[in-house]
Amino acid sequence: MISHNRGTTRERLLKELSTYAFSAYEALLYLDAYPNSREALNFYNKYRRLEAKARAEYESKYGPLTMPYDSTEWNWTKGPWPWQLEEEVGS
Amino acid sequence: MWQYEKRLQYPVKIKTPNPKYAQIIVSQLGGPDGEIGASLRYLTQRVAMPYPKIVGMLTDVGTEELAHFEMISAILYQLTRNLKKDEIVKSGFDTYFVDHTTGIYPVAASGFPYSASQFQSKGDVLADLNEDLAAEQKARVTYDNILRLVDDPDVCDAIKFLRAREIVHYQRFADALRIAQENMNSKNFYGYNPAFDKGKK
Numbered sequence: 001m002i003s004h005n006r007g008t009t010r011e012r013l014l015k016e017l018s019t020y021a022f023s024a025y026e027a028l029l030y031l032d033a034y035p036n037s038r039e040a041l042n043f044y045n046k047y048r049r050l051e052a053k054a055r056a057e058y059e060s061k062y063g064p065l066t067m068p069y070d071s072t073e074w075n076w077t078k079g080p081w082p083w084q085l086e087e088e089v090g091s
Numbered sequence: 092m093w094q095y096e097k098r099l100q101y102p103v104k105i106k107t108p109n110p111k112y113a114q115i116i117v118s119q120l121g122g123p124d125g126e127i128g129a130s131l132r133y134l135t136q137r138v139a140m141p142y143p144k145i146v147g148m149l150t151d152v153g154t155e156e157l158a159h160f161e162m163i164s165a166i167l168y169q170l171t172r173n174l175k176k177d178e179i180v181k182s183g184f185d186t187y188f189v190d191h192t193t194g195i196y197p198v199a200a201s202g203f204p205y206s207a208s209q210f211q212s213k214g215d216v217l218a219d220l221n222e223d224l225a226a227e228q229k230a231r232v233t234y235d236n237i238l239r240l241v242d243d244p245d246v247c248d249a250i251k252f253l254r255a256r257e258i259v260h261y262q263r264f265a266d267a268l269r270i271a272q273e274n275m276n277s278k279n280f281y282g283y284n285p286a287f288d289k290g291k292k
Contacts, residue, residue, distance in 0.1 A: 007104070014098055022100065025155070026259070032147035033266035065097045082099045083165035088172075 008086060013058045020051035093154070100158040101252045105169040105245040110184030112241050113170040114200060117187070119237070119253070120163045121197025121205030124229040128210045130156035132226060135212040136219045139286045142274055145220070145267045152260050159253055164195045166249055215284045216271050223264045231257035 007015070027044035034040060059065060063075035080089045119125045133153030140146045171184070171193040179188050186202065197205035210226070213219050234254035241247055276282055 011102070011104075015102055018098060018101065025151075029148065029151055029259070029263050032144055032151060033263060033270060035144070066094055076097075082097060082161060083103070083168045085104065085169065 010058075010062055010086070013054065013061070017051060017054035017058050020047050020054055023047035024051055099162055099165060100155070101162060101249060103162055103165040103169060103249045105166065105243070107243060107245070108172045108174065108178075109170050109182075109243065109246075110174055110178055110188075111182040112243065112246055113167050114182070114184050114187055115240055116163065116166055116170070116200075116237055116246075116250075117196075117198055118200035119230070119233060120160065120167065120195070122199035122201075122203075122233070123209045124226065124233045125197065125199070125205065126156050126160040126163055126230075127197050127205055128207075129226060129230060130154075130160060131207065132210040132212065132223065136223070139212075139214045140216065140219070141285045141289075142216075142271060144270055145216075148263055148267050149223075152263065155256070155260075159256065162249060162253065166246065167195055168193075170246070214286055216275075216286050217268075217280060217284075219286075220264060220268045220271060224261060224268065227257045227261040227264060231261070 024044055024047040027040050027047065030040050031037065031044060055065065063079050064071075068076060080086055121127055130153050133149040133156065137146050137149035137153065140149060174184070174193065179185050187196075187198070190196070199205075211219070211222050213222070231254055234250055234257065237250050238247060238254070241250065271285075272280055275285060
């Protein structure tokens with residue numbers, strides 16, 4: 001599902017993060033119904049960790065995805081909003 | 092409490108604008124089986140739901156539906172970029188355009204604005220969960236119909252993701268219905284409503 005050879009570096013990192021986040025979320029939905037599934041819990045933890053790592057990398061390069069902690073400068077409104085294409089980003 | 096995350100659940104990147112497609116796909120924003128109705132259905136129903144596992148599912152799926160609302164918004168935004176007068180008139184997008192320009196407004200493809208009369212929060216465990224199962228199938232059919240009408244692979248890629256989610260949610264709600272019934276009197280599921288008749292057996 002992950003295509004590494006299309007799009008910009010930003011898009012590639014965002015897709016990687018989104019893939020991990022989606023995998024964890026899918027396990028979360030399953031765990032709502034099957035909280036005793038050790039297999040689902042391990043799957044959840046694995047992808048949540050990968051997501052956190054990918055998130056840290058993305059945010060260090062392209063700014064915060066959620067309300068930032070301890071900002072030295074205000075980057076929240078910088079960069080494209082999720083519906084925008086990269087080429088149309090203003091200031 | 093909710094926190095916004097500045098990314099789409101699944102990427103939307105449409106190279107070629109097409110107002111006709113936007114006019115069809117807007118139904119999944121504000122139509123009878125659209126994403127905003129889905130989100131409101133689950134986020135309202137969860138409050139009266141007596142079973143914690145099912146409250147969790149309604150919370151998580153209801154939240155995901157908001158992310159789908161955002162994806163549909165992104166599809167509509169990208170399909171209606173840089174439109175010229177001729178394209179607006181010839182495509183039939185003019186009837187939407189006159190009311191909303193290229194702003195995003197929740198409305199059915201047939202023109203009816205979003206209405207809460209399109210879903211129920213019945214305050215009854217079995218009635219609500221059966222509505223949820225049906226809602227996921229109806230939304231799946233709408234995505235099937237969109238895929239019957241749309242040829243652009245950029246658009247179809249995102250629509251296929253959303254269609255697959257309807258099927259997963261249907262399966263999760265089937266678990267919810269089973270969990271509810273396990274908590275009820277198996278000889279008479281309809282004897283009382285555990286969301287209201289709390290003192291009774």
